[in-house]
Amino acid sequence: MIPYGKQQLDAADLAAVQDVLQSNWLTQGPKVPEFEQAITQQCQTQFAVAVNSATSALHIACLALNVGPGDIVWTSPNSFVASANCALYCGAKVDFVDIDIETGNLSITALSEKLAIAKQCNSLPKVLIPIHFAGQPCYLKAIANLAEQYGFKVIEDASHAIGARYQGAPIGNCQYSDICIFSFHPVKIITCGEGGVATTNSPELARTMQMLRSHGITSEATELTEPSHGVWYYQQQMLGFNYRMTDLQAALGVSQLSKLTRFVAERHLLAKWYDDAFAGNTGISPLQQQPYAYSSYHLYVVRLLNLNKTQHKDCVQFLRQQGIVGHLHYIPIYLQPYYQQLGFKAGYCPQAELYYQQAVTLPLFPGLTALEQQSVVETLQHFLENTL
Incomplete structure (x- = not known):
């Protein structure tokens, strides 16, 4: 996995x-x-x-x-x-x-x-x-x-x-x-x-x-x-x-x-590889990187723009069935039951909720191999090609 x-x-x-x-x-x-x-x-x-x-x-x-x-x-x-x-x-x-x-x-x-x-x-x-x-x-x-x-x-x-x-x-x-x-x-x-x-x-x-x-x-x-x-x-x-x-x-x-600089540099290389692999795919949108910022790339997140809620859920499940821990960061906090008891309701932050319906976190960490990264990309693309 x-x-x-x-x-x-x-x-x-x-x-x-x-x-x-x-x-x-x-x-x-x-x-x-x-x-x-x-x-x-x-x-x-x-x-x-x-x-x-x-x-x-x-x-x-x-x-x-x-x-x-x-x-x-x-x-x-x-x-x-x-x-x-x-x-x-x-x-x-x-x-x-x-x-x-x-x-x-x-x-x-x-x-x-x-x-x-x-x-x-x-x-x-x-x-x-x-x-x-x-x-x-x-x-x-x-x-x-x-x-x-x-x-x-x-x-x-x-x-x-x-x-x-x-x-x-x-x-x-x-x-x-x-x-x-x-x-x-x-x-x-x-x-x-x-x-x-x-x-x-x-x-x-x-x-x-x-x-x-x-x-x-x-x-x-x-x-x-x-x-x-x-x-x-x-x-x-x-x-x-x-x-x-x-x-x-x-x-x-x-x-x-003492290894922080190397860890972050490796994360950038992995993120760049993902960016290149997804370039030209209008249905996959990596998070935009801003010119004033240098990210530490704790997470690599893409938005899958053309999936409905059921397909989005199925995509994450499919990745896991194929040995890839796709994840989702995050459920809008106010949608948690505890916060809804405080009076928050769905629709409060529309962009956060739309993001939640589209986002998938893909594997990214120092030591992730080229073969593993290729498997992630091919598995995601296979799902999209056979779903849409």
Whole structure:
């Protein structure tokens, strides 16, 4: 079976983890700070806060920006549910901005129109969480301009986008946002097994997230509310969580990060091969790549323009029957039963729903062979030729 994505580990990765296993620190040791420092260098940012998942990073990012009851957070419906759930964890409300169907990213036009209406209704968001879908950066400068105009904060959900660039600068540098989030799940660009990181240029946000990831506890002398009782002393100053990353995860992350440039370059070569193979087929439309962006190509998504709902479903099933894990990223979040219980209904974001009816994610990962890629293309084309 050819998966749509998977990790690529080598002897150096295994040795890095083994070194930690043979050390005195399996967790709360030196490897997490080392990984955080490597991330700041990669992203050209001031601070990185490593946690046990991108979901946890999104949660503490919202809390650090004081998201709470009475607030509204906007995000894209074309994402995993964690991009919206993080606001609900804080007691806030969630709303969705429709997408640009050609890229899968949040539509700047839809965002501008929604903000103008929200201002009139006194219902502006406190935070916007745009998604760098499939690894392609969204239009950050336009988002930052709107954030300044309407007074909201920005958390980039870059779970797909470590190694991507916007206008030549690495995603994660937070030039146009307050916080940026990465994921290191095994199907992502690099992996820690599980894990996430929040980057920021704000020392206040960084320190708040550092405390939130570890029960809201500090032992820093300058932060204590009374003189220390001794070298053992600590204080819980906020309600935090056990969201820490282990040294095992961080060691794997450090090793994987050293191969990031090669991984992304290989993904580009694979994506280019797909693009060339589908060129001239008017029924297969790969997501458009924007001139201001350098994608990390976490996913390779095509839209099948001429299939109805049943044929679309049959296509994904056919691929799997032939040993190819075709997938679909994503079901619009608000179509999930939980969100429909909150009042969202079908038709809310028409472009996201049309995208959902057309999109198929094809296998893309370092190590995908030419024969496997050829099989993917021929199998998809065979289905279309015998269906339409």
